[in-house]
Amino acid sequence: MKNNMTAANLRSAYGGESMAYQRYKVWSKKAMDEGFKNVYRLFNAIAYAEEVHASNHFKAHKDLEGDFLVPSMAGFGIGNTSLNLDKAISGELFEVNEMYATYIKVAEFQQEEGAKKTFTWAREAEKIHADLYKEAKLAVDSGKDVSFNEVHICSVCGYTTVGPIPDKCPVCGADTTRFVTF
Ligand code: FE2
Numbered sequence: 001m002k003n004n005m006t007a008a009n010l011r012s013a014y015g016g017e018s019m020a021y022q023r024y025k026v027w028s029k030k031a032m033d034e035g036f037k038n039v040y041r042l043f044n045a046i047a048y049a050e051e052v053h054a055s056n057h058f059k060a061h062k063d064l065e066g067d068f069l070v071p072s073m074a075g076f077g078i079g080n081t082s083l084n085l086d087k088a089i090s091g092e093l094f095e096v097n098e099m100y101a102t103y104i105k106v107a108e109f110q111q112e113e114g115a116k117k118t119f120t121w122a123r124e125a126e127k128i129h130a131d132l133y134k135e136a137k138l139a140v141d142s143g144k145d146v147s148f149n150e151v152h153i154c155s156v157c158g159y160t161t162v163g164p165i166p167d168k169c170p171v172c173g174a175d176t177t178r179f180v181t182f
Pocket residue numbers: 017049050053122125126
């Protein structure tokens with residue numbers, strides 16, 4: 001990696017994903033307390049996808065060692081599950097429409113292929129996360145748990161699905177053995 005701006009974006013994304021992991025773990029427990037077992041599972045599964053994103057960003061930064069202060073966007077607050085889902089949706093959409101959308105463009109311009117790949121993998125998963133959280137919020141707002149239960153995560157790129165495990169990950173090409181089910 002040769003360019004400061006892409007390096008700073010990788011660090012910021014690493015920070016954002018790390019904090020999203022923690023936030024979703026807290027919110028998953030809140031969903032369990034409120035009796036929404038499938039929403040608990042969803043937050044937990046997506047937390048794992050964010051962990052995959054964070055570690056991919058960390059690895060893409062490998063040739064630049066040292067200590068850095070890392071500013072990242074981080075949402076705070078523990079509301080009820082409906083409010084937490086609202087915050088989760090806006091966080092995911094921020095990543096899709098602003099953060100990763102522009103980080104990918106910068107990485108492209110700076111010909112940083114490794115960073116471009118990890119940002120693209122993350123952005124593809126965040127689109128799905130926003131949709132799944134929207135579905136969960138609709139259910140919770142009508143007093144029900146969301147209907148899907150098992151959530152599958154690609155351990156290579158963080159791709160997320162509530163359908164059957166694909167033969168090949170549509171985002172990174174990993175095979176079925178690389179999927180983790182929650
Ligand atoms: Fe992510």
